[in-house]
Amino acid sequence: MPGVAPCQLAAVTALGVSVVHSVLVWAVRRQQRRVRAEAVHEIREMLTDEVKNQLADVSRSVDAVGERMDGLTEEKLTAWKWTYANAAQHYAAT
Numbered sequence: 001m002p003g004v005a006p007c008q009l010a011a012v013t014a015l016g017v018s019v020v021h022s023v024l025v026w027a028v029r030r031q032q033r034r035v036r037a038e039a040v041h042e043i044r045e046m047l048t049d050e051v052k053n054q055l056a057d058v059s060r061s062v063d064a065v066g067e068r069m070d071g072l073t074e075e076k077l078t079a080w081k082w083t084y085a086n087a088a089q090h091y092a093a094t
Helices: 006-072 074-093
Strands: none
Touching: none
């Protein structure tokens, strides 16, 4: 091109290449951040579900223990003592 020095042409070309490169790098990093954020969101949902399931299991276990404690009576205590006293005598005799 007349009136344009080769060094000016090289500088403009380098500037254009660096702008295109920067835009590509920005676009790739933006996509990576979006994919990573989506993965973190899915992992958090999964962990929340797991924790809720475990808490529900614990709650059911606590409820079951409470029901068993509410069902304790003197008759059951006497039967329990008799069962274990007989078992202890049986093992002591052998």
